[in-house]
Every structure is written in structure tokens, then in C-alpha cells.
Amino acid sequence: MKTPVDRFRFRPYQKPAAGWGALRSVAHAWLDSRQPFKNLRAMLQTNQHGGFDCPGCAWGEAPKEGRIRFCENGAKAVNWEASGRGVDADFFAKHRISELLEHDDYWLEYQGRLTEPMYFDGKSDRYQPISWDRAYEIIGGHLKALDSPDQAAFYTSGRASNEAAFLYQLFARAYGTNNLPDCSNMCHEASGVALKASIGTGKGTVTYTDFASAEAIFVIGQNPGTNHPRMLEPLSEAVERGAQVVVFNPLRERGLERFQAPQDPVQMMTNGETALCTAFFRPALGGDMAVIRGMAKFVFQWQQEAERDNVDGPLDQAFIDEHCTGFEAYRELVDRTSWESILSQSGLEKSEIERAAHIYCRSNRTIVCWAMGVTQHRHSVATIQEITNLQLLRGQIGIPGAGVCPVRGHSNVQGDRTMGIDDKPPAALLDALERRFEFDCPREDGVNVVQSIGAMLDKKIKVFIALGGNFAQATPDSERTHQALRNCALTVQVSTKLNRSHLITGQEALILPCLGRTDIDQQARGSQAVTVEDSFSMVHASYGQLKPLSSEMRSEPAIIAGMAQATLGKQPVDWLWLIEDYARIRDLIADVIPGFDDFNLRLSTPGGFYLQNSAGKRQWKTSTEKANFAAEPLPEFLISDGVRRKGRKHDLVLQTLRSHDQYNTTVYSLNDRYRGVQGERHVVFANREDIHRLGFEDRQQVDIVSLWDDDHERRVSGFTLIAFDIPPGQAAAYYPETNPLVPLESYGIGSYTPTSKFIAIRLEPSTAPARII
Ligand SMILES: Nc1nc2c(c(=O)[nH]1)N[C@H]1C(S)=C(S)[C@@H](COP(=O)(O)OP(=O)(O)OC[C@H]3O[C@@H](n4cnc5c(=O)[nH]c(N)nc54)[C@H](O)[C@@H]3O)O[C@H]1N2
Numbered sequence: 001m002k003t004p005v006d007r008f009r010f011r012p013y014q015k016p017a018a019g020w021g022a023l024r025s026v027a028h029a030w031l032d033s034r035q036p037f038k039n040l041r042a043m044l045q046t047n048q049h050g051g052f053d054c055p056g057c058a059w060g061e062a063p064k065e066g067r068i069r070f071c072e073n074g075a076k077a078v079n080w081e082a083s084g085r086g087v088d089a090d091f092f093a094k095h096r097i098s099e100l101l102e103h104d105d106y107w108l109e110y111q112g113r114l115t116e117p118m119y120f121d122g123k124s125d126r127y128q129p130i131s132w133d134r135a136y137e138i139i140g141g142h143l144k145a146l147d148s149p150d151q152a153a154f155y156t157s158g159r160a161s162n163e164a165a166f167l168y169q170l171f172a173r174a175y176g177t178n179n180l181p182d183c184s185n186m187c188h189e190a191s192g193v194a195l196k197a198s199i200g201t202g203k204g205t206v207t208y209t210d211f212a213s214a215e216a217i218f219v220i221g222q223n224p225g226t227n228h229p230r231m232l233e234p235l236s237e238a239v240e241r242g243a244q245v246v247v248f249n250p251l252r253e254r255g256l257e258r259f260q261a262p263q264d265p266v267q268m269m270t271n272g273e274t275a276l277c278t279a280f281f282r283p284a285l286g287g288d289m290a291v292i293r294g295m296a297k298f299v300f301q302w303q304q305e306a307e308r309d310n311v312d313g314p315l316d317q318a319f320i321d322e323h324c325t326g327f328e329a330y331r332e333l334v335d336r337t338s339w340e341s342i343l344s345q346s347g348l349e350k351s352e353i354e355r356a357a358h359i360y361c362r363s364n365r366t367i368v369c370w371a372m373g374v375t376q377h378r379h380s381v382a383t384i385q386e387i388t389n390l391q392l393l394r395g396q397i398g399i400p401g402a403g404v405c406p407v408r409g410h411s412n413v414q415g416d417r418t419m420g421i422d423d424k425p426p427a428a429l430l431d432a433l434e435r436r437f438e439f440d441c442p443r444e445d446g447v448n449v450v451q452s453i454g455a456m457l458d459k460k461i462k463v464f465i466a467l468g469g470n471f472a473q474a475t476p477d478s479e480r481t482h483q484a485l486r487n488c489a490l491t492v493q494v495s496t497k498l499n500r501s502h503l504i505t506g507q508e509a510l511i512l513p514c515l516g517r518t519d520i521d522q523q524a525r526g527s528q529a530v531t532v533e534d535s536f537s538m539v540h541a542s543y544g545q546l547k548p549l550s551s552e553m554r555s556e557p558a559i560i561a562g563m564a565q566a567t568l569g570k571q572p573v574d575w576l577w578l579i580e581d582y583a584r585i586r587d588l589i590a591d592v593i594p595g596f597d598d599f600n601l602r603l604s605t606p607g608g609f610y611l612q613n614s615a616g617k618r619q620w621k622t623s624t625e626k627a628n629f630a631a632e633p634l635p636e637f638l639i640s641d642g643v644r645r646k647g648r649k650h651d652l653v654l655q656t657l658r659s660h661d662q663y664n665t666t667v668y669s670l671n672d673r674y675r676g677v678q679g680e681r682h683v684v685f686a687n688r689e690d691i692h693r694l695g696f697e698d699r700q701q702v703d704i705v706s707l708w709d710d711d712h713e714r715r716v717s718g719f720t721l722i723a724f725d726i727p728p729g730q731a732a733a734y735y736p737e738t739n740p741l742v743p744l745e746s747y748g749i750g751s752y753t754p755t756s757k758f759i760a761i762r763l764e765p766s767t768a769p770a771r772i773i
């Protein structure tokens with residue numbers, strides 16, 4: 001089946017974010033789903049009480065009711081999942097695995113929903129149909145035959161519901177391992193690590209309503225117009241009521257500048273627009289820690305001046321005295337940090353940092369939001385701690401309209417961690433599991449994503465099971481990751497759509513087709529709800545609305561129960577009995593996970609219930625029982641030792657990001673509307689002067705080679721250079737096409753998050769044929 005593709009063109013987009021462009025795009029996604037009438041009803045049920053939770057991002061909803069509670073990219077996610085196209089045994093009979101590997105990611109997923117369990121025996125170059133029972137038997141057989149449970153890894157992607165996630169971690173731990181790598185390891189892991197050390201909780205402290213009373217909102221390293229479009233409303237409302245919205249982003253993302261509200265008929269009819277920010281700063285990649293350090297320097301300078309003049313200064317000394325430790329050490333460190341290092345790393349002028357600091361100090365209620373532009377760096381943990389330090393200076397945690405807000409990615413990635421999907425689990429979780437289920441939990445830390453790839457390369461992990469996601473494409477260093485997967489004896493993918501992880505297999509492989517968020521989940525005691533948790537720690541129910549495309553698909557909890565039953569029998573629970581009614585799983589969650597008392601009862605609350613946040617109440621669950629100022633010096637160099645050791649000279653630093661028409665490795669089309677690209681994803685954006693300095697021409701075909709200190713060559717070929725409004729020295733290209741460039745060993749200190757936003761590269765003329773526009 002051919003995918004619809006526009007002609008390759010680059011033409012800067014002049015219109016505001018959302019608005020008519022978004023409506024056109026929704027209509028296209030809807031019509032292309034092959035079942036528009038069914039899906040229209042489903043779309044209207046998105047995020048409604050009694051409807052389903054949008055399978056897009058983890059942004060929360062306003063408590064107020066609204067007829068339409070989805071955005072352009074939510075509609076794409078719904079229509080993509082609720083596709084009328086199916087991938088069945090006939091499809092696999094027609095297409096050999098080696099042939100499927102020739103297709104791009106867009107084509108693979110476009111074929112539709114996986115509808116039957118399939119098995120690859122390692123010999124035939126084809127997937128064959130298999131019964132569910134036989135599939136479970138194969139998995140149980142492999143797991144039981146391993147020398148140690150640590151030879152298996154259980155990966156999770158963040159769409160899994162709370163119920164599925166809870167069962168899955170119980171299965172892994174009852175089997176005997178904490179090897180629970182998850183997509184969060186590549187995403188907001190640094191936020192969890194940093195916040196836990198600083199304020200004693202790994203989650204953000206703000207709720208949706210805080211946005212309405214914030215006087216300043218900082219948005220750092222985030223592109224909400226594409227990745228969290230429902231955030232544009234509170235941002236534009238904030239600007240309209242006179243609050244400050246301050247952006248730090250090297251790219252002038254349209255969804256951070258101008259907005260046309262699709263739900264505002266007057267604005268739509270008059271083609272009006274509102275501003276999304278009041279100040280826009282464009283730092284160097286990885287320069288945010290230096291920017292924040294510079295802002296802190298101004299805070300201290302102005303405090304000193306105020307004390308001299310006997311007036312109130314910007315510091316909230318009462319808060320610091322009562323709630324914090326480490327203040328003096330931090331103040332000294334800030335004093336010692338030179339402006340020279342701040343300015344050279346931040347990429348901003350001193351006057352720009354001063355302006356940002358000024359806005360920060362004039363606001364008495366400040367929210368700081370961030371996403372991948374902050375987390376996917378080597379010093380991301382230190383950067384997030386620096387953001388927290390800044391907020392502590394003015395007591396901006398635990399009051400209305402203020403706080404720290406890591407804006408999560410996948411719709412239930414936060415809930416999955418709450419449920420115990422954690423390769424380094426806290427002892428309290430293991431204790432609670434042991435108390436409830438009476439088995440000995442493994443106490444050794446498990447592997448995260450980067451470590452699991454290393455272990456598979458070393459043949460220490462032999463069975464790899466994935467609950468969703470696309471491990472082969474989402475992870476760094478694709479060539480080595482692919483080898484790692486091929487080293488396994490068995491790879492199992494529980495999935496909705498065909499992707500490369502089904503084709504890069506172990507000696508044997510299984511595809512287990514599952515229901516998605518939109519599908520009705522019918523079990524012995526009726527149709528089931530699942531639950532999810534958003535970025536604001538709101539937990540709510542999600543009810544599938546559409547009849548599944550095939551009766552051979554099973555729900556994620558049912559598939560986990562099937563695998564567990566075949567491996568462990570009825571230990572430590574009767575897995576299959578639980579599946580008859582998910583309320584039974586929720587009762588177990590209530591027994592084990594703090595904050596879920598009366599879980600089943602509380603599900604009926606419209607909008608869900610709030611999991612309390614200790615730091616939001618100024619209770620600090622840190623080792624010091626205070627909020628900790630972290631005193632981390634700026635990195636000596638932004639370029640990693642891995643590059644510097646060999647003395648290799650890089651041309652540019654590359655960030656890998658999302659286009660407007662993708663959901664992670666799921667590609668909805670080859671277009672990127674706001675950046676003006678149509679019909680092609682193999683493009684690399686660079687500054688015109690850099691392009692000429694390096695001896696290239698705009699629109700020339702290039703290869704991109706990344707630098708590291710080992711002997712692997714990391715190269716991607718045939719990318720079209722596009723002269724773009726991007727700061728000098730920087731380049732940007734899409735993920736996952738550029739994942740082969742990210743060295744496995746290049747990850748965040750303390751977080752193991754691959755440095756997907758900071759890759760030292762060289763450009764070379766390409767031998768690939770031109771794709772010119
Ligand atoms: N439609 C859609 N929605 C999604 C997703 C999707 O793929 N599609 N993915 C989901 C997931 S899992 C996640 S984690 C989120 C991701 O949401 P985002 O973090 O918004 O995603 P990215 O595309 O990686 O964008 C990173 C942004 O940070 C900027 N940036 C890069 N490096 C730096 C830096 O060093 N400093 C600063 N200040 N800025 C920088 C980039 O220019 C870009 O605007 O979105 C979620 N929602």
C-alpha cells in the first residue's frame with residue numbers, strides 16, 4: 001500500500017500556530033483513517049468524562065467542561081490508532097521480513113493495525129500466524145530456561161495504562177528481575193533524578209489551574225505547538241491577561257510565537273491571532289544551565305544592592321531559612337562562576353540574561369516548564385537542579401501559580417513510573433510488594449535503556465520483551481542497537497502497529513497485537529476502563545469507544561497475564577482471574593502504591609483525582625528533609641570528553657527533534673508545516689553562513705558524520721541542507737532518522753539519557769542522488 005507523499009518543498013510558513021492550518025490537517029487525518037464516521041464520534045469522546053484519554057501527549061486538561069478537548073495532533077494520534085487498515089497473516093504471507101526492512105518507518109505504520117499474533121522461527125524470513133496459547137508457551141519456555149532472571153529485560157513505552165504497567169512490573173519482579181528499562185530513560189529521566197534530589201519528588205509541582213494565576217511562565221527547551229498543543233491555550237491566555245511568557249529556544253518555533261485558537265469562532269473568522277510569548281531568547285544548545293546561573297547571579301547582585309539601600313530584595317529569605325539547605329555553598333558557587341564562562345556557554349548576551357532575570361524577579365508567581373531541550377544533554381540533571389535552585393531563591397515552589405513543571409511526553413509515562421516501572425526501584429516499593437504478595441523481590445538495580453543495549457551486545461540479556469514502543473528506532477546508536485536485538489534468543493513486541501522493532505529480531509520473535517486507548521476492551525465481566533496519570537498528577541479513567549478491528553487482538557493487561565501465567569502459573573496472583581475485571585487490579589494497586597486508597601471508588605470523579613505532591617505542599621522528602629540547593633559547577637566544556645579526547649574538530653552541533661507530523665517514531669506524513677518543509681524528512685537545518693563557511697550550498701545533499709572517541713563510524717547519508725533561521729554553530733534534523741549518529745556512550749550524567757540534543761557532527765558532500773525541491 002502506497003503512502004500519500006507531497007512533493008519535496010521548503011517554503012517558510014507565515015501563518016500562526018493552530019488555526020485553519022490545524023483544522024485542514026485534522027480533516028486530512030480523519031479522512032485518511034478509512035473509517036471517518038466511526039472516528040468522528042471517537043474524536044468527540046477524547047478527554048471527556050466517560051470517554052477515553054487522548055493517546056497523544058501527557059498534558060492535562062482544564063477542570064472546566066468543554067465540547068472539544070483535543071488538538072490537531074491528538075486528532076492525528078486518534079485517527080492513526082483507529083485506522084480501518086489491518087496487517088494480518090495474509091500481509092505477512094505476501095511480504096518477507098527482508099523485504100519489509102526496505103520500507104521506511106512511515107510506510108510500515110501506514111499499513112494499519114496489527115490484527116493477529118505472529119511468530120518468526122528464525123529460519124524462514126517470514127512471520128507465520130500463531131495461536132495466543134502457543135505464543136505464551138514460547139515466552140514462558142524461554143524465560144524458564146534462562147540461567148538467571150536478569151537475562152531478560154522488560155521494556156515499557158509510556159502509553160501503557162496504570163493497570164497494564166502495574167501487572168507488568170509485578171510479573172518482572174515475581175519472575176526475579178528489576179530489568180525494567182522504559183522510554184522515560186530517553187526522555188524525562190533527568191527531571192526525575194534532579195527533582196528527587198532537590199525537592200524529594202520526581203514529579204512536577206504545578207497543576208493545570210496554576211497556569212491561570214502565574215505572573216510569569218518560562219518555557220525552556222520545549223515545542224508545545226507540535227508536542228503539547230493544548231498548552232497553547234493557557235500560554236496565550238497568560239499573555240492576554242498581562243503575564244509574562246518567556247521562551248528559551250534556539251529555534252523560533254511557531255508554536256511559541258503566534259496562535260490562532262481553533263475553538264474561538266471570532267478569531268477563526270477574522271483570521272486573528274494572539275501572541276504566545278512576551279520574550280524569546282535563543283541560547284546555545286546545552287547553554288540553559290549557564291543562562292540560569294547568570295540569572296541567579298543577577299538575583300544575588302540585586303539582593304546585595306537592595307540590602308545596601310535597605311529595601312526588600314528579590315530573595316525570599318524566610319523561605320530559604322525555613323525550608324532549604326545548601327544556600328551558602330550555592331551562593332559562593334554562583335559568585336565564583338565567571339561571566340566569561342556563562343556568556344561563552346549560554347550563547348546569549350549579558351543584557352538578555354539580565355532581561356530574563358528582571359522578568360523573573362518582578363514576578364511573584366513563576367512557573368518554569370521544560371522538556372527535551374533540557375533533558376537530552378550530558379549535564380541535564382545539573383541543569384534541572386539549577387532551574388530548581390533559581391525557583392528556591394524566590395520561594396517559587398509550593399504556592400499557587402508557581403512551581404516546576406517538567407512537561408511529560410507519552411500520555412501515561414508518568415503513571416507508569418508511579419506504578420513501579422523503574423529499573424532502580426525505591427526500597428519502599430519493593431517492601432510494599434513483598435508485604436502484599438509474599439515473595440522475595442529482587443533487590444539489585446536493573447538495567448535502563450542504555451545499559452540494556454550494552455547487556456544485549458554482551459549477550460548477557462537474551463530475552464527482550466517490549467510492552468509497546470519502538471525500541472529499535474527510538475534508541476541511540478542504531479547500528480549497535482540493532483545488533484543488540486539480533487543477539488537475543490527471543491524478542492517479543494506487544495504492539496498496535498508494525499514498526500522496525502518487529503523486523504530487527506532475535507533468533508525467534510513474536511508480534512502480539514494489542515488494543516489501543518480508543519478500542520473497547522471487553523473482558524469476562526464487561527467492558528473495562530483503564531486509568532492514566534497526566535503531567536499534573538491527575539489520575540483518571542479511560543473508556544475505549546470503538547469496536548476493535550479484529551477479535552484476535554487482546555488487551556495489554558490480558559497479554560501480560562497470559563505471559564505471566566505461562567511463566568509463573570498462579571504465582572503470586574491468579575493472573576487470569578484479575579483480567580476478568582480490572583477493578584481487581586486496581587484493588588492491588590490501592591494496596592501497594594501510596595495515594596491510591598479507594599481507587600475504584602474515586603474513579604467516578606469527573607476529571608479524575610489528584611495524587612498529592614509532597615513538594616507542592618512544602619514537605620521535602622529528601623535525605624535532609626529540606627529542599628536542597630545543588631551546587632554544581634558549569635561543565636568545563638559543552639563538547640564531551642568523548643569527542644575532545646581524540647582532538648577531532650566538529651563542524652556543527654546537531655539536535656534531533658520532532659517534526660509537526662510525527663509522534664516519536666510514528667510518522668504521520670513527511671511534512672513539517674510550521675518549519676515549512678513538505679514531502680521529505682531527510683533534511684538538515686543549518687545557518688546560511690555556516691553552510692557557506694563549510695564550503696556547501698543551500699539545498700546540497702550531504703552525509704552527516706558524528707564524532708566520538710571509538711572506532712565505530714556513525715554516518716547517515718543523503719540529507720538535504722536547508723539554510724534556516726538557526727543560531728550559528730547549530731544544526732537540527734529529525735529523529736529517528738538521525739539516531740544512528742547518537743553514540744551509545746554519550747548520555748546524561750546521573751540519568752543515562754542519550755544526548756539527543758547535542759551531537760558533534762561533520763558534514764560531507766553526499767554521494768546520494770539529489771532530491772532537490
Ligand atoms: N505530536 C507529538 N506530540 C508529542 C510527541 C511527538 O513526537 N509528536 N512526543 C511526545 C514525547 S514522548 C515527548 S518527550 C514530548 C517532546 O516534546 P519536546 O521536548 O517539545 O520535543 P522535541 O521535538 O524534542 O523539541 C525540543 C525543543 O527543544 C528545543 N531545544 C533543543 N535543544 C535545546 C537546548 O539545548 N536548549 C533549549 N532551550 N532548547 C533546546 C528545540 O529547538 C525544540 O523546540 O512530546 C510528546 N508529545
Ligand SMILES: Nc1nc2c(c(=O)[nH]1)N[C@H]1C(S)=C(S)[C@@H](COP(=O)(O)OP(=O)(O)OC[C@H]3O[C@@H](n4cnc5c(=O)[nH]c(N)nc54)[C@H](O)[C@@H]3O)O[C@H]1N2
Nearest residue numbers: 157183187468469470474494495496497499664665735756
Ligand atoms: N534522537 C532522538 N531519539 C529519541 C528522542 C529524541 O528526541 N531524539 N526522544 C526520546 C523520547 S522522549 C522517547 S519518549 C522515546 C520514545 O520511544 P518509544 O516509546 O519506544 O517509541 P514510540 O515511537 O512512541 O513507539 C511507537 C510504537 O508504539 C506502538 N504503540 C502505539 N500505541 C500503543 C499502545 O497503546 N500499546 C502498545 N502496546 N503499543 C503501542 C506502535 O506499535 C508504534 O509503532 O524516543 C526517544 N528517542
Ligand SMILES: [Mo]
Nearest residue numbers: 187188409410
Ligand atoms: Mo518522551
